[in-house]
Amino acid sequence: MTRHGAGQRLTVLLALLGLSIAAMALLSSSFLQVGTLQYILQFVPIIGLLGLGQTLIILAGGPGIDLSSGAIMSLCGLAIAGLSKLGLDPYAASAAGLALGLLLGSVNGALVAVIGIPPLIATLATFFLFGGLAIAMTNGRPIAGLPGSFGWLGQGTQFGLPNQLLIVFIPVAVALHVMLHHTRVGSHIIAVGNDHRAARLLGIRVVRLRFGLFALDGALAALAAVVNVSWFLAARPDAGRGLELAAVTVAVLGGTRIFGGEGSVAGPVVAVLIITVLQGGLQLANISPAWQLGLVGVLLIGSVIASDLPPTLPHAWLRR
Amino acid sequence: MEARGIWKYFDGNPVLSGVDLAIQHSEVHAVVGENGAGKSTLIKVLGGIYQPDRGILLIDGAPRRLRSPRDALAHGIVVIHQELSLAPHLSSEQNIFLGHFPVTRSGLVDRREMRRRTEVLFDRLSISVDPGCPVGQLSIAQQQMVEIAKALSLDAKVLILDEPSAVLDDDRLQILFGVIRRLRDQGLGLVYISHHLDEIFSIADRVTVLRDGRPTGHAPVADVTEDWLVGRMIGRDFASSPPQSRASGRIAIELRGLSRAGQFDDISFSVREGQVVGLAGLVGAGRSEVAQAVIGAVRPSSGSIAVFEKAVRITGPHAASRLGIAYVTEDRKTCGLLANRPVRENLTISNLKRFSRLCFMRPRHELRFARDLIARLDIRLPGMGHEIRKLSGGNQQKVLIGRALAVRPKILILDEPTRGVDIGAKQEIYAIIERLLAQRVAIILISSELEEILRLSDQIVVLRRGRVAATLSRTQASEAAIMRAAAGGL
Numbered sequence: 001m002t003r004h005g006a007g008q009r010l011t012v013l014l015a016l017l018g019l020s021i022a023a024m025a026l027l028s029s030s031f032l033q034v035g036t037l038q039y040i041l042q043f044v045p046i047i048g049l050l051g052l053g054q055t056l057i058i059l060a061g062g063p064g065i066d067l068s069s070g071a072i073m074s075l076c077g078l079a080i081a082g083l084s085k086l087g088l089d090p091y092a093a094s095a096a097g098l099a100l101g102l103l104l105g106s107v108n109g110a111l112v113a114v115i116g117i118p119p120l121i122a123t124l125a126t127f128f129l130f131g132g133l134a135i136a137m138t139n140g141r142p143i144a145g146l147p148g149s150f151g152w153l154g155q156g157t158q159f160g161l162p163n164q165l166l167i168v169f170i171p172v173a174v175a176l177h178v179m180l181h182h183t184r185v186g187s188h189i190i191a192v193g194n195d196h197r198a199a200r201l202l203g204i205r206v207v208r209l210r211f212g213l214f215a216l217d218g219a220l221a222a223l224a225a226v227v228n229v230s231w232f233l234a235a236r237p238d239a240g241r242g243l244e245l246a247a248v249t250v251a252v253l254g255g256t257r258i259f260g261g262e263g264s265v266a267g268p269v270v271a272v273l274i275i276t277v278l279q280g281g282l283q284l285a286n287i288s289p290a291w292q293l294g295l296v297g298v299l300l301i302g303s304v305i306a307s308d309l310p311p312t313l314p315h316a317w318l319r320r
Numbered sequence: 321m322e323a324r325g326i327w328k329y330f331d332g333n334p335v336l337s338g339v340d341l342a343i344q345h346s347e348v349h350a351v352v353g354e355n356g357a358g359k360s361t362l363i364k365v366l367g368g369i370y371q372p373d374r375g376i377l378l379i380d381g382a383p384r385r386l387r388s389p390r391d392a393l394a395h396g397i398v399v400i401h402q403e404l405s406l407a408p409h410l411s412s413e414q415n416i417f418l419g420h421f422p423v424t425r426s427g428l429v430d431r432r433e434m435r436r437r438t439e440v441l442f443d444r445l446s447i448s449v450d451p452g453c454p455v456g457q458l459s460i461a462q463q464q465m466v467e468i469a470k471a472l473s474l475d476a477k478v479l480i481l482d483e484p485s486a487v488l489d490d491d492r493l494q495i496l497f498g499v500i501r502r503l504r505d506q507g508l509g510l511v512y513i514s515h516h517l518d519e520i521f522s523i524a525d526r527v528t529v530l531r532d533g534r535p536t537g538h539a540p541v542a543d544v545t546e547d548w549l550v551g552r553m554i555g556r557d558f559a560s561s562p563p564q565s566r567a568s569g570r571i572a573i574e575l576r577g578l579s580r581a582g583q584f585d586d587i588s589f590s591v592r593e594g595q596v597v598g599l600a601g602l603v604g605a606g607r608s609e610v611a612q613a614v615i616g617a618v619r620p621s622s623g624s625i626a627v628f629e630k631a632v633r634i635t636g637p638h639a640a641s642r643l644g645i646a647y648v649t650e651d652r653k654t655c656g657l658l659a660n661r662p663v664r665e666n667l668t669i670s671n672l673k674r675f676s677r678l679c680f681m682r683p684r685h686e687l688r689f690a691r692d693l694i695a696r697l698d699i700r701l702p703g704m705g706h707e708i709r710k711l712s713g714g715n716q717q718k719v720l721i722g723r724a725l726a727v728r729p730k731i732l733i734l735d736e737p738t739r740g741v742d743i744g745a746k747q748e749i750y751a752i753i754e755r756l757l758a759q760r761v762a763i764i765l766i767s768s769e770l771e772e773i774l775r776l777s778d779q780i781v782v783l784r785r786g787r788v789a790a791t792l793s794r795t796q797a798s799e800a801a802i803m804r805a806a807a808g809g810l
Binding site: 178182183184185186187188190191194195197198199200201202203204205261262 | 615617636637638640641642647649654655656657658659660661665669670672673676679680681723727
């Protein structure tokens with residue numbers, strides 16, 4: 001997508017966000033209250049971190065995807081909670097969790113970038129591996145009872161906004177935005193996503209770049225786990241189940257080209273807001289979660305049509 | 321079929337300005353012009369892929385709108401594109417009848433009828449190809465014939481061939497010409513697009529010249545000369561400057577017994593600063609493979625490379641780039657261009673370090689550099705943000721050379737730098753090469769055009785079956801000497 005196309009996509013997404021907020025406000029009178037919005041914003045960081053990690057993987061082409069990020073989040077959450085229960089300081093345990101995420105992400109990176117297994121297959125395998133490991137280690141039982149002081153990050157607020165948003169998600173999103181659009185690495189990601197053979201011939205180290213992105217994605221999943229554990233003061237072995245698909249949804253709804261080479265950070269960020277607003281709003285209006293998922297599907301298709309087709313479609317219609 | 325006063329705009333720029341083209345039955349009509357002259361766009365208008373913004377198409381005297389390629393097919397207009405559109409895993413008969421399989425009364429595909437009709441078509445073209453063989457296993461020339469057979473099966477009345485000769489050697493070309501003449505005699509109208517003027521004279525009855533989207537000449541081929549055509553095409557004179565002897569410097573790169581199992585064996589030569597070593601040889605002689613090994617895209621199995629008399633290990637293209645070795649690929653489309661990215665990015669992506677501080681990009685530096693390069697290489701484009709795939713072949717090639725220059729190379733490998741590029745752009749690329757030599761860049765030139773090799777090289781290394789067959793100095797070299805070495809003592 002050219003700059004023009006990316007801008008167009010962002011406009012469509014922002015309009016969609018406005019529309020969703022308006023619709024939810026009509027649906028339930030309590031939606032626009034400060035408490036409600038605070039509640040809804042709490043759901044942004046976890047999906048957002050996974051979604052941005054996924055976006056980077058998809059951007060670098062391949063066609064790249066990481067189906068294991070939810071499982072990495074579950075496993076890292078258990079590690080953090082488990083280490084804390086063993087007497088380690090929860091923040092030190094979080095650091096260990098991040099390291100574990102980096103390691104698990106590197107496993108994906110090694111399988112995909114070094115050995116050359118297609119990302120869909122490699123990360124499907126690690127999805128089962130990591131997810132199975134999480135269940136096996138705990139017999140399916142959650143690890144609960146972390147010290148309340150650790151809840152500051154996941155439960156606390158600052159200026160009315162959740163700490164996890166202010167201290168974790170916004171800085172990470174800004175950093176990734178800068179990385180993608182204002183650094184060499186970002187340009188290399190886009191180039192590799194466009195044509196990895198050309199990128200290699202002109203001296204970009206494709207293997208290293210893709211490996212690094214999978215490792216980064218693992219670390220972002222672990223960061224989501226830190227937020228999650230701090231929020232609930234507990235870790236469930238299935239905490240991340242299904243979130244890998246939510247992450248793909250965020251990336252694609254946010255305008256990432258599924259074959260790589262086109263996309264932004266701002267797009268997926270707005271996409272997360274849309275999804276959480278819809279889910280939160282519908283929940284508030286007591287509409288079944290099944291419908292929430294259906295709506296996300298419709299939205300995904302609708303947004304692609306709205307932002308990708310106009311340049312050609314109306315022309316074709318007008319000429320008839 | 322006739323096109324009258326065709327105009328077509330892209331982003332407000334006219335790409336075709338009032339083009340007329342009349343295609344008669346039983347006639348071969350050649351369309352010539354530099355890259356970017358509007359030939360491809362014209363074909364797409366004729367084939368129903370683009371709709372003209374002004375002007376009309378007449379078919380058998382009646383005005384028609386072609387809204388899609390399907391529309392065009394329905395009127396018997398078939399375009400055979402440079403990139404063939406065959407399904408490689410299907411047989412030629414399946415490819416020919418894809419979309420309009422003959423069926424039996426019960427609605428199943430009638431295989432026997434399909435085979436029979438395929439054989440009739442192949443007879444009509446006088447070619448022998450096994451109709452059941454998967455197309456992917458046929459040679460390019462045979463695939464082209466299958467494509468033509470497919471067009472005939474659609475009852476084509478007008479057949480448009482877009483640079484069919486680009487992928488053919490001389491013998492195959494003569495076979496193609498035979499087929500074209502036969503079809504002409506059977507009453508078809510043919511449009512033949514090519515860069516090669518000699519082909520125009522041997523096959524076409526009538527010629528239309530385009531320049532910058534404008535028709536600049538139209539005449540029966542029998543009435544025109546090569547000079548006339550060239551003048552109409554480029555609209556200016558160029559002097560074919562005789563090569564001067566060049567000052568040479570230190571040895572920039574030296575290959576010592578470089579080998580890679582099954583590809584090339586014991587390749588040794590060296591290139592001095594400010595000089596060109598030409599790698600000549602037939603297709604498949606291993607020239608590109610040697611280049612790939614020099615930039616580290618593939619590992620040689622033995623031998624060594626020295627850069628400025630220091631032995632180096634080149635572990636990959638990134639390492640080559642660090643040593644000041646840049647490579648311009650022969651395969652623009654699949655491993656050169658970042659097709660969907662703007663020209664600016666395509667120019668600078670090879671050396672972003674130059675446009676960044678720490679690791680942050682400095683967009684203004686980048687832009688200034690890109691502007692400068694575009695001016696220096698005379699790349700013609702509507703805007704910096706323009707996606708590169710919309711440029712002509714010559715301009716795309718210049719962007720790739722510009723990209724290589726962004727790394728400030730000391731050693732530059734040019735693999736077929738003027739392939740698919742028109743005469744004007746070719747001269748400009750030669751001028752760029754001469755300027756680089758004056759700046760003491762060492763150049764390895766791979767080219768299948770003997771004229772080009774002879775014109776540019778200080779020394780010529782001829783490869784045959786992966787081995788050095790001859791090393792010729794400028795004084796020893798001639799087309800005959802190169803061909804003798806390349807083909808093995810004719």
